[in-house]
Amino acid sequence: xxxxxxxxxxxxxxxxxxxxxxxxxxxxxxxxxxxxxxxxxxxxxxxxxxxxxxxxxxxxxxxxxxxxxxxxxxxxxxxxxxxxxxxxxxxxxxxxxxxxxxxxxxxxxxxxxxxxxxxxxxxxxxxxxxxxxxxxxxxxxxxxxxxxxxxxxxxxxxxxxxxxxxxxxxxxxxxxxxxxxxxxxxxxxxxxxxxxxxxxxxxxxxxxxxxxxxxxxxxxxxxxxxxxxxxxxxxxxxxxxxxxxxxxxxxxxxxxxxxxxxxxxxxxxxxxxxxxxxxxxxxxxxxxxxxxxxxxxxxxxxxxxxxxxxxxxxxxxxxxxxxxxxxxxxxxxxxxxxxxxxxxxxxxxxxxxxxxxxxxxxxxxxxxxx
Amino acid sequence: xxxxxxxxxxxxxxxxxxxxxxxxxxxxxxxxxxxxxxxxxxxxxxxxxxxxxxxxxxxxxxxxxxxxxxxxxxxxxxxxxxxxxxxxxxxxxxxxxxxxxxxxxxxxxxxxxxxxxxxxxxxxxxxxxxxxxxxxxxxxxxxxxxxxxxxxxxxxxxxxxxxxxxxxxxxxxxxxxxxxxxxxxxxxxxxxxxxxxxxxxxxxxxxxxxxxxxxxxxxxxxx
Numbered sequence: 001x002x003x004x005x006x007x008x009x010x011x012x013x014x015x016x017x018x019x020x021x022x023x024x025x026x027x028x029x030x031x032x033x034x035x036x037x038x039x040x041x042x043x044x045x046x047x048x049x050x051x052x053x054x055x056x057x058x059x060x061x062x063x064x065x066x067x068x069x070x071x072x073x074x075x076x077x078x079x080x081x082x083x084x085x086x087x088x089x090x091x092x093x094x095x096x097x098x099x100x101x102x103x104x105x106x107x108x109x110x111x112x113x114x115x116x117x118x119x120x121x122x123x124x125x126x127x128x129x130x131x132x133x134x135x136x137x138x139x140x141x142x143x144x145x146x147x148x149x150x151x152x153x154x155x156x157x158x159x160x161x162x163x164x165x166x167x168x169x170x171x172x173x174x175x176x177x178x179x180x181x182x183x184x185x186x187x188x189x190x191x192x193x194x195x196x197x198x199x200x201x202x203x204x205x206x207x208x209x210x211x212x213x214x215x216x217x218x219x220x221x222x223x224x225x226x227x228x229x230x231x232x233x234x235x236x237x238x239x240x241x242x243x244x245x246x247x248x249x250x251x252x253x254x255x256x257x258x259x260x261x262x263x264x265x266x267x268x269x270x271x272x273x274x275x276x277x278x279x280x281x282x283x284x285x286x287x288x289x290x291x292x293x294x295x296x297x298x299x300x301x302x303x304x305x306x307x308x309x310x311x312x313x314x315x316x317x318x319x320x321x322x323x324x325x326x327x328x329x330x331x332x333x334x335x336x337x338x339x340x341x342x343x344x345x346x347x348x349x350x351x352x353x354x355x356x357x358x359x360x361x362x363x364x365x366x367x368x369x370x
Numbered sequence: 371x372x373x374x375x376x377x378x379x380x381x382x383x384x385x386x387x388x389x390x391x392x393x394x395x396x397x398x399x400x401x402x403x404x405x406x407x408x409x410x411x412x413x414x415x416x417x418x419x420x421x422x423x424x425x426x427x428x429x430x431x432x433x434x435x436x437x438x439x440x441x442x443x444x445x446x447x448x449x450x451x452x453x454x455x456x457x458x459x460x461x462x463x464x465x466x467x468x469x470x471x472x473x474x475x476x477x478x479x480x481x482x483x484x485x486x487x488x489x490x491x492x493x494x495x496x497x498x499x500x501x502x503x504x505x506x507x508x509x510x511x512x513x514x515x516x517x518x519x520x521x522x523x524x525x526x527x528x529x530x531x532x533x534x535x536x537x538x539x540x541x542x543x544x545x546x547x548x549x550x551x552x553x554x555x556x557x558x559x560x561x562x563x564x565x566x567x568x569x570x571x572x573x574x575x576x577x578x579x580x581x582x583x584x585x586x587x588x589x590x591x592x593x
Contacts, residue, residue, distance in 0.1 A: 054490075054494060055493075056490055056493075081493070082490065082493040082494060083492075083493040083494075083496055083497055083498050083499070083502075084496075087494065088494060089490070089491075089494035091487075091490075091491065093487070095487050095488060095490070095491035096491075097488065097491070097492075097506060097510075098510070099506075099509040099510055108492075108495060108497075108505070109495045109496075112495055112496040112497050112501070113495070113496050114496055154495065155494070155495070158494070158495045158496055
């Protein structure tokens with residue numbers, strides 16, 4: 001952790017805004033330690049909340065304050081315009097300036113930027129985002145992933161005190177996403193700037209964020225540390241696809257260099273995942289496991305290629321009568337895994353709550369490069 | 371060889387009008403493109419009036435508004451010792467109004483078309499409003515600035531009715547090329563009318579051609 005909780009600035013938001021058919025109403029003291037995820041379905045108000053923080057919504061009611069400063073107070077008619085807030089904003093559509101090349105876009109930010117902001121050197125950013133070869137390229141000639149890298153680098157060069165990322169991966173395909181993720185992952189520690197990350201993808205939030213705020217229909221539906229919040233969601237939001245993911249905290253215990261695998265410990269049960277090169281032994285990781293990647297055995301399986309076999313107790317079965325499937329929860333000690341099984345399998349294996357089972361997860365389901 | 375004075379007078383009038391209109395029309399167009407004020411439709415209507423009114427109507431009202439008996443005209447008389455009507459200064463004032471839509475409308479629609487996205491991006495990088503205007507908006511709308519300038523210039527050169535009403539036909543002061551041609555035709559001096567007309571035609575075509583050719587090679591992207 002680069003910023004301790006006591007010294008971390010607080011963003012206090014008590015604000016609302018109404019559009020036809022949508023109301024945002026948020027009251028939250030946000031401690032900006034390292035990385036906070038804003039998570040929710042599309043249309044839940046994530047981007048709008050980010051725009052309120054950035055100062056793009058002058059019509060918002062209520063107040064926004066940061067570290068004792070008032071940025072916005074509709075009662076007192078106070079409004080600090082966006083360009084005077086120390087906030088960096090990475091847009092989903094990048095918004096690079098088409099009349100400048102890549103270097104020109106970076107210099108635009110570097111020559112302006114927040115007065116007194118953390119020093120961010122052009123050379124460091126170019127190196128961190130591998131931009132050397134792109135510097136003289138026209139913006140139109142960049143791929144989606146390259147654009148997003150330039151956009152994040154440009155925002156960093158404006159020396160913000162808070163970095164807002166509005167679904168920076170949403171427009172990219174899976175391969176590109178996994179190219180960018182390591183850059184995003186290293187942001188808070190490498191540049192020491194707290195990040196607020198908006199996404200509707202549970203895997204991204206689980207991987208990048210320490211704390212999560214869940215938005216639903218313009219209101220905050222939950223907040224807390226990532227593992228708790230996302231797992232809690234899973235039990236109560238079965239109807240949405242995000243309900244079928246379990247989030248697990250684990251610790252790196254061994255790098256199996258020969259097989260390019262990393263062994264992880266989750267309270268005495270072990271996982272093997274494709275190598276997490278940037279993590280050293282002893283560091284914490286968060287895994288998201290889709291219910292569709294989990295299978296169940298009633299006896300200890302033998303002669304099986306699956307590397308992750310976890311002992312547990314079957315905690316609950318939820319049959320989905322109008323489909324072929326059932327959602328089964330398995331208590332593996334400290335965490336609830338979920339498995340999407342066929343109702344046929346539930347019946348044939350005579351699964352019922354309380355029985356000991358083995359949960360099977362293929363290592364390939366952790367490979368973000370798929 | 372006809373007297374070329376009217377040609378130079380037209381070019382001078384059009385140049386001065388274009389420069390002043392770019393200075394005045396740009397902030398007006400910027401304001402119109404971003405405002406939600408209730409007076410916006412009123413201002414837009416006034417700006418567009420020269421497109422629909424006959425030049426004689428505009429000229430007639432200017433004649434009254436700028437005359438020595440009017441507040442503006444008498445103020446000008448006291449300040450400069452010269453009348454606004456039947457003078458070159460009066461022509462400039464009338465031309466500014468008459469050509470206003472040709473500056474404001476292309477700029478306004480260009481400003482509207484770039485949208486809020488680049489402005490928000492610039493603001494998020496700590497660029498202030500004036501900084502954003504000159505370092506982002508102007509480069510992105512350069513093409514429309516060219517178009518506005520050319521249209522304003524050309525429209526002022528082609529002015530006839532307003533000039534005749536406000537300025538009359540005083541050689542060296544208000545006798546611009548369109549008036550000179552009219553006079554040549556009236557006095558059946560077709561030879562000089564031909565020369566001036568053909569000259570104006572060629573000049574206008576050449577200017578337009580150079581500008582369009584330049585803009586073709588000079589692609590300015592909006593995103």
